[in-house]
Amino acid sequence: MYSSSPRDETQPLLDQKSSKEKLNKKLLKWPYNGILYGLLLLGAIYLLYVFIKYEIQPESSLTTKMRHSLHVSSIATTNDDYVKQCAPIVKCDPNAKYRSINGSCNNLGTPTWGAAETPFIRMIDANYSDGYYAFRLQSNGSALPSPRLVNLKVFLNQDIYKVDENNVLLVPFGQLIAHDVSGLFLDIPTDGHGGVIDGCVDENARKTFTQCQMVVENPPDDPIYSKHNIFCMGLFRSLTSRNYSCPLYPTQFVNNNTHFVDASEVYGSDESYSLHLRMMEGGRLNFSTSENGQMFCPFLASKNLDLTVHTNNDTEYDTGDPDNGNQNLGISAMQNLFLRYHNYIAFKLSSINPHWSDEELYQESRRIVIAAVQRITYKDFLPIIIGEDFQEMYGLNDMNIYDPTINPSATQEFSTAGFRILHSLIPVQFNFMNEDYKIEYSVNVTDWMRESNLLPIENNFDKLLKGFLETPGRLLQPSYNFFISNFMLAKINEPPYTGRDLLTIDIVRGRDVGLQPYNYVRHLCGYPLANDFEDLADLIHIKDIIKLKELYNTVNDIDLMVGILLEKHSDGAIVGPTARCIIADGFYRFKAGDRFFYDVRGQPGSFTDVQLNEIQKITFGHVICATSNVNHIQTKIFKIVDHNLFPTNKLSCDEYELDFKGWEELNDQNIEL
Ligand code: HEM
Numbered sequence: 001m002y003s004s005s006p007r008d009e010t011q012p013l014l015d016q017k018s019s020k021e022k023l024n025k026k027l028l029k030w031p032y033n034g035i036l037y038g039l040l041l042l043g044a045i046y047l048l049y050v051f052i053k054y055e056i057q058p059e060s061s062l063t064t065k066m067r068h069s070l071h072v073s074s075i076a077t078t079n080d081d082y083v084k085q086c087a088p089i090v091k092c093d094p095n096a097k098y099r100s101i102n103g104s105c106n107n108l109g110t111p112t113w114g115a116a117e118t119p120f121i122r123m124i125d126a127n128y129s130d131g132y133y134a135f136r137l138q139s140n141g142s143a144l145p146s147p148r149l150v151n152l153k154v155f156l157n158q159d160i161y162k163v164d165e166n167n168v169l170l171v172p173f174g175q176l177i178a179h180d181v182s183g184l185f186l187d188i189p190t191d192g193h194g195g196v197i198d199g200c201v202d203e204n205a206r207k208t209f210t211q212c213q214m215v216v217e218n219p220p221d222d223p224i225y226s227k228h229n230i231f232c233m234g235l236f237r238s239l240t241s242r243n244y245s246c247p248l249y250p251t252q253f254v255n256n257n258t259h260f261v262d263a264s265e266v267y268g269s270d271e272s273y274s275l276h277l278r279m280m281e282g283g284r285l286n287f288s289t290s291e292n293g294q295m296f297c298p299f300l301a302s303k304n305l306d307l308t309v310h311t312n313n314d315t316e317y318d319t320g321d322p323d324n325g326n327q328n329l330g331i332s333a334m335q336n337l338f339l340r341y342h343n344y345i346a347f348k349l350s351s352i353n354p355h356w357s358d359e360e361l362y363q364e365s366r367r368i369v370i371a372a373v374q375r376i377t378y379k380d381f382l383p384i385i386i387g388e389d390f391q392e393m394y395g396l397n398d399m400n401i402y403d404p405t406i407n408p409s410a411t412q413e414f415s416t417a418g419f420r421i422l423h424s425l426i427p428v429q430f431n432f433m434n435e436d437y438k439i440e441y442s443v444n445v446t447d448w449m450r451e452s453n454l455l456p457i458e459n460n461f462d463k464l465l466k467g468f469l470e471t472p473g474r475l476l477q478p479s480y481n482f483f484i485s486n487f488m489l490a491k492i493n494e495p496p497y498t499g500r501d502l503l504t505i506d507i508v509r510g511r512d513v514g515l516q517p518y519n520y521v522r523h524l525c526g527y528p529l530a531n532d533f534e535d536l537a538d539l540i541h542i543k544d545i546i547k548l549k550e551l552y553n554t555v556n557d558i559d560l561m562v563g564i565l566l567e568k569h570s571d572g573a574i575v576g577p578t579a580r581c582i583i584a585d586g587f588y589r590f591k592a593g594d595r596f597f598y599d600v601r602g603q604p605g606s607f608t609d610v611q612l613n614e615i616q617k618i619t620f621g622h623v624i625c626a627t628s629n630v631n632h633i634q635t636k637i638f639k640i641v642d643h644n645l646f647p648t649n650k651l652s653c654d655e656y657e658l659d660f661k662g663w664e665e666l667n668d669q670n671i672e673l
Pocket residue numbers: 170171172173174175178179182183184185327328330414415416419420422423425426445502505506509
C-alpha cells in the first residue's frame with residue numbers, strides 16, 4: 001500500500017533509463033531522499049522516545065522544571081479537614097533544638113502536620129460506595145472479588161524461586177522504616193470478657209459491629225484452607241478518626257506513629273511512653289542483658305529458651321513500637337540493633353562530655369540515631385527501591401530541601417499499597433550464619449512470629465545479622481511467598497493453616513481505607529487512563545490482564561495493590577512506575593517536609609558543619625559494627641558481595657569508626673573554676 005503512494009517517486013525514477021545523467025542524478029537523489037526521510041523519521045522517533053523516556057524514565061541531565069514534573073500533586077480535597085476541624089492548638093517553641101517525640105511543632109505554621117495520631121493524607125479522595133465508609137463496589141454494583149480468590153488466581157501460582165542481587169537485610173530494614181512512618185491500628189471488638197468477636201465465626205456480629213464486616217470468603221476449592229473447612233478469614237477494620245473523637249467525612253484513618261522518618265519505633269511516638277523506655281541515666285534507653293552479657297531491649301515476658309516449644313510466654317521486647325516491634329525475628333533484630341546503637345552513642349558522648357545531663361545525652365544521641373536511620377533510608381535503601389536515576393531526578397538526593405509548604409504526612413496510598421508492595425520481598429526463611437559464612441540453621445519466618453526466643457541465645461543475634469547480610473534476597477515479583485500467603489501469624493501450637501494470607505489482607509485493607517482503584521492512581525502518576533483492560537498493556541503483562549478481566553467487572557475496578565504488584569519494573573527500580581511514584585512522593589514528603597531532617601541548615605536543630613561532616617560518614621556498616629560482633633561488612637550494605645571473589649568490597653570494623661570530637665563541649669563550670 002505504501003509503495004503505491006503518490007509521494008513515492010522511486011519506482012518510476014528507476015524505470016527511466018533514457019538519460020544516463022538524469023538517471024545518475026535521480027539514482028543519486030533517490031538514496032539521498034530516502035536517507036533524508038529515513039533520518040527525519042528516525043529523528044522523530046528518537047525525539048518521541050526521549051520525550052516518553054523523560055516522562056517515564058528520566059535521566060540525570062534534566063532541568064529542574066522537568067524534575068518537578070515528576071512530582072505529583074495530591075488532588076484530594078479532604079487533606080485539610082483534620083487541621084480545620086479537629087487539630088488541637090499546640091504552642092511551639094520555634095527555637096527548640098530537638099524534634100518533639102510526637103512530631104508536633106515540626107512545622108511551625110501547622111504544628112500538627114506529621115504528628116502521631118493525626119490522619120494519613122490522601123493522594124486522591126476516598127472511594128466508598130456510600131461516599132462515607134461502606135466498601136467500594138464494582139462498576140456494575142456487585143461486590144469486589146474475594147481478595148483471597150484474587151491472590152490464588154493471579155499471584156500465588158506465579159511464585160518464582162529465584163534469588164536477587166540484593167540481600168535479605170532489605171526486608172527487616174524496610175519493615176523498620178514502614179513502622180517508622182506508618183502505624184494503622186485495628187478496631188478489634190471484644191465481648192466484654194476479653195474475647196475477640198470474629199465476624200467469620202459469628203455471622204450476627206457482622207450486622208452488629210461494622211468492625212467485623214471485613215470477612216474474606218475463601219473460595220470453596222481453596223488449596224490450603226478449604227481442606228480444613230476454613231471458609232472465611234475474619235479481619236478487622238482499622239481505627240478511624242472517629243475513634244479519636246474526630247468525625248471526618250468521608251472516613252479518614254489515623255497514623256499512630258509520627259509520619260516523619262525519625263526513629264519513632266525506637267523512642268515511641270508519645271511523650272509518656274518515651275519516658276517509660278528511658279533509663280533516665282547517662283542518656284540511655286532501658287535494656288536487658290542476655291546470659292552471655294549482650295544488650296537487648298527490655299525483656300517483657302518470662303523467657304522460654306526452648307527452641308522447639310512455643311508458648312504464650314515467649315520472649316517479647318519492650319520497644320518504641322509496642323504494636324509491631326515483636327512481629328517477627330527480623331524486625332525484632334532491628335529494634336534491638338537501634339536500641340544498642342542509641343546506647344552506644346550515649347556512651348560515646350558521655351565519655352567526651354561527662355558533664356552532660358541525662359537529658360542532653362539522650363536528646364543528642366537520639367538526634368544522631370535519627371540521622372543514621374535517615375541516611376541509610378535515603379542513601380542505601382531507597383535507590384534500590386525506586387532506582388538511582390529516578391531518585392536523583394526527583395530531587396530526593398538534594399541537601400537542605402526543607403519546604404514548610406510540604407505536608408510531611410504519609411499518604412494512605414503509600415501506607416496501604418505503595419510501600420506494602422515490598423512484602424513480596426519477604427523470604428520464606430531467615431538464616432543464622434556464623435563468622436565462617438556457614439549457615440548453622442534456618443527458620444521459617446512464619447514459624448517465629450511474635451516470639452523472639454531465638455535472638456538472645458548465645459551469638460544468635462550476630463548470626464542472624466550475618467545471615468541477613470550474606471543471604472540473597474527473594475526476587476521482587478508479583479507473588480508473595482507461599483508461606484506468608486497462607487500461614488502468617490498462625491496460632492501458637494496450632495497447625496500452620498490457622499494462619500493468614502498477607503496479600504489477602506493487603507488487598508482488603510486497601511478497600512477498608514477507601515483507596516481508589518489502580519486506574520485512577522496510575523493516571524494521577526502520569527500514565528494514560530485505561531479505557532479498557534487492554535489499555536493496561538503499557539505497564540502490565542497481557543497474561544495478567546487476561547486474569548484481571550476474569551475477576552473484575554471493568555478496568556476501573558482493579559484494586560490499587562493488585563495493579564501495582566503486576567506492573568513491570570521501571571528501569572533500575574524493583575517496583576513499577578505507579579508504585580515508584582507513590583513511594584517517591586512519600587519519601588519526598590518525609591524529607592522536604594521535615595524541618596529537622598539531618599542535613600537541613602540554618603535551623604535551631606541543625607548540626608554544626610563539623611558534626612554534619614561526621615554524620616555524613618555514618619553508614620549501616622558503622623551501625624552494625626558498633627552494635628554487634630559482625631565484622632567485614634560490605635560498603636554497599638544491601639548487596640550480596642562474594643567474600644572470596646571481592647574481599648576488598650568489604651571493610652573491617654576499624655574502617656567504620658566515627659569520631660565524636662565535633663560534639664565535645666567544654667564544661668563552662670570547669671573553666672570558671
Ligand atoms: C517478615 C516481614 C514482614 C511481615 C511478616 C509483615 C507483615 C505485615 C502485617 C501483618 C501488616 C499488617 C497488615 C494489616 O492488617 O493491614 C503489615 C503492614 C505493613 N507492612 Fe509489613 N511485613 C513485613 C515486612 C514489611 C516490609 C519489608 C515492608 C516495606 C518495606 C512492609 C511494609 C508494611 C507497611 C507500610 C504496612 C502498613 C503499616 C501500618 O500502617 O500499620 N512490611 N505488614
